[in-house]
Amino acid sequence: MRSRLALAVHARLEKRFPEKRLFIRSDTETRFIRLRPSHQLVGWSVATVLVGWTIISTAIMLMDSIGAGNFRAQAQRDQIIYEHRLNALSAERDARAAEAVAAQQRFSAALNQISVMQSELLSTEDQRRELETGLDVVQTTLRNTMQDVKSSRTQLAALMSEDGSPAAGALQSQQADTTVDLLATALAETAAERDKIAADAQFALDNAAESQMELRLLQERNDDIFRQLEDAMTVSVEPLEKMFRAAGMNPDNIISQVRRGYSGSGGPLTPLSFSTRGGAPDPNAERANGILNRLDAINLYRIAAEKAPFDTPVKSSFRFTSGFGQRWGRLHAGTDFAAPIGTPIYSTADGVVTEAGWASGYGRLIKIQHEFGIETRYAHLSAMRVKVGQRVSRGERIGDMGNSGRSTGPHLHYEVRVGGTPVNPMTYIRAGQDVF
Secondary structure (H helix, E strand, O other), rough: OHHHHHHHHHHHHHHHHOOOEEEEEEEOOOEEEEEHHHHHHHHHHHHHHHHHHHHHHHHHHHHHHHHHHHHHHHHHHHHHOOOOOOOHHHHHHHHHHHHHHHHEEEEHHHHHHHHHHHHHOOOOOHHHHHHHHHHHHHHHHHHHHHHHHHHHHHHHHHHHHHHOHHHHHHHHHHHHHHHHHHHHHHHHHHHHHHHHHHHHHHHHHHHHHHHHHHHHHHHHHHHHHHHHHHHHHHHHHHHHHHHHOOOOOOHHHHHHHHHHHHHOOOOOOOOOOOOOOOOOOOHHHHHHHHHHHHHHHHHHHHHHHHOOOOOOOOOOOEEEEEOOOOOOHHHHEEEEEOOOOOOOEEOOEEEEEEEEOOOOOEEEEHHHEEEHHEEEEEEEEEEEEOOOOOEEEEOOOEEEEEEOOOOOOOOEEEEEEOOOOOOHHHHHHHHHHHHO
C-alpha cells in the first residue's frame, strides 16, 4: 500500500517537476548532478518560504516606519500648536495684567479725586450754613435797628414839636441813617457771598455726579479685564495640572516642593493692596491677588515641568520595539526606542548625572537624578557625553544610541524610576504631549 502511494506521489511530482540533470564539464572529465522531483520540491518550497518571509517582514517594517513617522510628526505638530497657544496666552495675560494695573491706577486716582471733591463739598456746605445763620442774625439786627430808627424818628418828631430845636433830633436821625446804610451794605455783601457759595456747591454736586458715572464705567471695565484675566489663568493652569495628575503626581505637593526650593529667590508674587484705610478687604484687590496667585502657580508649574521627565529621549526618527511590562516572564522595566547607531539621546528633565559607565547587561549606562525622587536611565549607548556629578538640562544631549550590553540590535532602553521603583515612561511622555 505504501509503495503504491509513494509511486503515485512520485508520478505526480515527475509531471510537475520532471527529473533534471546538471552537467559539469572540466578539461579532463564531465560530471552531472541529478535533480530528482523531491529535491526540486524541497528547493521550490524553501525558495517560496524565503520570498514570502521577505515580503511579510518588509511590509511589517514599512508599516512600523510609517506608523512611527506619523506618530512622531503628529506629536511635533501638537507640540508646536501648544507652544504657540501658550505663547499667545502668555502675551495676552501680560497685556491684560498691564491693562488691569493701568485701570486700577485710574480707579485709585478717581477715588482720590472724588474724596477731595466730597471734602470740599462738605466744607462748602458748612460755610453756607454758617453764612445763612449769620445772615439771619444780620436780618434780625436790621429789623431791630429799623424799629429803633422808627422809634427815634417818632421821639425826634415829638421833641421838635415841644421845643422847636431840630439839632438834637437831626443828629440822632443822621446816626440812625448811617447805621442802616452800613447794615444794608453788609447784608448785600453777605447775600452775594451766599449766592456764590450756593453756585459752587451746585457745581461740585454736578461734577460729583459725573465722577460717579465715570467711576461706575471704570468699575465695569475693571470687571471685564479681571474676568478675561481669570479665564486666561484658568486656560493656562488647567493643562499643567492635568499633566501632573496624568503622571500620577499631586499638583499641590509639587507646587509646595518647588516653592520651598525657590524660597530664597523671591518667593511668590507680592500681593496687591489698593486701600490703606483699613476696614473690609477690597474686592478688586482680592481678585487681583487671586490672579497673581495663579500667575505664581503657572511659574512654579513651569519650573516643575522642567524637573520632571515629560520629554522624549529621542527626537530623531525612531520606532518603539518594546514597551513597559512583563516580557518572557520577567519585568521589562522601561521602553525601547530603535534607531540607527549614533542617534542623539537627550535628557528628559533637569537633573544631576549620578552614573555614567559600563553596567553589565545595560552596557553603557547613564543615570540622572531629578527632583521629586525621580531617576531616569539610558542604556545600551555607543557613546556618553556627560560625566558623574554634571548638571544637565531638559533637552540637553547626553549620549548616542548604540548596541552595547545585552542587546539584540541598536536601540535605547529608557527607564523612569520613582523612589527606586520602575514606572511606565510613556505615562510621563503622553502626559507631556498635551502641554509641550
